[in-house]
Amino acid sequence: MIRLLILLPLVAAVSTLLTPSPKGRRRLLVGTAGLHLLLTAGAWLMPLPTFAADAWLGLDHAGRFFLGISSCLFFAVAITVGPYLEQNRTGRQREADTGSIFVNASPAVFCACLLGFLATMTLVAASRHLGVLWVAIEATTLVTAPLIYFHRQPRSLEATWKYLLVCSVGIALALIGNFLLVVASAADDITAGSLVVSDLVARRALMQGPWLKAAFVFLLVGYGTKMGLVPMHTWLPDAHSEAPSPVSALLSGALLNCAFLGILRAHSICVAAGLGDFSGGILIFFGVLSMLIAAAFIVGQTDFKRLLAYSSIEHMGLLALGAGLGGAATYGALLHALNHSLVKAALFLCASSFLAVYRTKLIPRIHGAIRVLPVSGWLWLFGFLAIAGSPPFGTFVGEFIILRTAFVGNHVWAGCLALLALTIAFIGLARAFISMALGPAPANLKPVREEPQQFWPPLALLSLALLLGLWIPARLHGVLAAAATLLKGGVP
Numbered sequence: 001m002i003r004l005l006i007l008l009p010l011v012a013a014v015s016t017l018l019t020p021s022p023k024g025r026r027r028l029l030v031g032t033a034g035l036h037l038l039l040t041a042g043a044w045l046m047p048l049p050t051f052a053a054d055a056w057l058g059l060d061h062a063g064r065f066f067l068g069i070s071s072c073l074f075f076a077v078a079i080t081v082g083p084y085l086e087q088n089r090t091g092r093q094r095e096a097d098t099g100s101i102f103v104n105a106s107p108a109v110f111c112a113c114l115l116g117f118l119a120t121m122t123l124v125a126a127s128r129h130l131g132v133l134w135v136a137i138e139a140t141t142l143v144t145a146p147l148i149y150f151h152r153q154p155r156s157l158e159a160t161w162k163y164l165l166v167c168s169v170g171i172a173l174a175l176i177g178n179f180l181l182v183v184a185s186a187a188d189d190i191t192a193g194s195l196v197v198s199d200l201v202a203r204r205a206l207m208q209g210p211w212l213k214a215a216f217v218f219l220l221v222g223y224g225t226k227m228g229l230v231p232m233h234t235w236l237p238d239a240h241s242e243a244p245s246p247v248s249a250l251l252s253g254a255l256l257n258c259a260f261l262g263i264l265r266a267h268s269i270c271v272a273a274g275l276g277d278f279s280g281g282i283l284i285f286f287g288v289l290s291m292l293i294a295a296a297f298i299v300g301q302t303d304f305k306r307l308l309a310y311s312s313i314e315h316m317g318l319l320a321l322g323a324g325l326g327g328a329a330t331y332g333a334l335l336h337a338l339n340h341s342l343v344k345a346a347l348f349l350c351a352s353s354f355l356a357v358y359r360t361k362l363i364p365r366i367h368g369a370i371r372v373l374p375v376s377g378w379l380w381l382f383g384f385l386a387i388a389g390s391p392p393f394g395t396f397v398g399e400f401i402i403l404r405t406a407f408v409g410n411h412v413w414a415g416c417l418a419l420l421a422l423t424i425a426f427i428g429l430a431r432a433f434i435s436m437a438l439g440p441a442p443a444n445l446k447p448v449r450e451e452p453q454q455f456w457p458p459l460a461l462l463s464l465a466l467l468l469g470l471w472i473p474a475r476l477h478g479v480l481a482a483a484a485t486l487l488k489g490g491v492p
Helices: 002-018 022-045 061-087 107-126 130-148 154-186 197-202 209-227 235-242 245-272 276-298 304-325 328-358 374-387 394-408 412-437 452-470 474-487
Strands: 092-094 101-104
Touching: 002 022, 002 107, 022 061, 022 107, 022 474, 061 107, 061 245, 061 328, 061 452, 061 474, 107 130, 107 245, 130 154, 130 209, 130 245, 154 197, 154 209, 154 235, 154 245, 197 245, 209 245, 209 276, 209 304, 235 245, 235 304, 245 276, 245 304, 245 328, 245 474, 276 304, 276 412, 304 328, 304 394, 304 412, 328 374, 328 394, 328 452, 328 474, 374 394, 374 412, 374 452, 394 412, 394 452
Parallel strands: none
Antiparallel strands: 092 101
16 A cells, blocks of 8 residues: 555656646646545555564554645645646746746646655655655655746746755755664664664663764754754745745645654654653744744735745744644644645645736735635635634644643743744734735736636635534544654654
């Protein structure tokens, strides 16, 4: 099953490059995404298989959870790719805000890289060996770089190079962390060192504390770069802003979760070895710092895609805070990761409709969206309520659990600072979203008839986020609880 989930999008990616018909490529993309989602659903419904202690691949509860998020988002995004490519055909085009002339990349390469991205995200979720996890996260960087540079203009090129350079440095530091982890687990015999998560947890009593602490720091900085934690976040606003909106939806909703899983794996090993206070304290610090810095940049932001990018940084900080607090907050962090992915992907897909009509990313130039884009405009407003953590959306539940854990524990200061950051972010988001959605429509724009392929995916994603705020299915609750136990140092 796991190998099929990985090989399916890889084979489809090669087939896409060999398919001359645009319609054929899009059907292949959507069909592969749908089949992958069905297989993932099957993996969710079946009991967890038993695997050998030294197996490098296998789905535990945490892997199953993050695989479900990635597959669901990819299917939603795949549906929107067809209309997006129709609106952004090859040939010379002019960028509205800067006036620069550019030519889009090949649609075949675009679809192939998307499918490669799905394969690498699947490998991240299925990795029980931290070395394989490292390779998979690095592979996500390589397949997403051409996607960010789809619109071949100077700002896209700059964003792509920044993404490659910053994330490559980060992933190199994570590699050093893996080496140190082997040393920490080896005791007196270096050949006994292992990077299989179950082995590391089983050998927790033999772990060498100083080496394990050093390993965690390197892994946190390395994967934290890919996750977008401050101050390693510098690539994220540019990449999310310049990438095509369907790609931005996957970057924010799925890619950041891949890095978060890597950090959770490292943190769980520290917790099992009795160093949870050390790793948790660092996570709390970087989580709160990320929230405060991101909130400050949200206020006064004039580019709505960069606004969404800084919102992602804020929420990644909240996830780090939840993981660091431990206890019920770990469950809350996982639940919030799911809801943030659903809502943020929906908002980026709505952003695609905004760009197609208004031809600008500048907030002051966009107003009256609910009149020009009746469906996407209202989805944009509901998406604001969701991403701001308003009840009854699922984002509120995750945030509430995390903040409650902070206030009832010994981290009142962290809870207060996090609440301050959320308040500041709410003000900044409200100013931008409301001004874009309400008010009179521009005189040169008439109401647009939106294609179902454009608004059904974000509508479905926001509906799921609303449902999860009212009711968490028993199956999902069981997976969340089991994953939280595992990531708090429990035995796989």
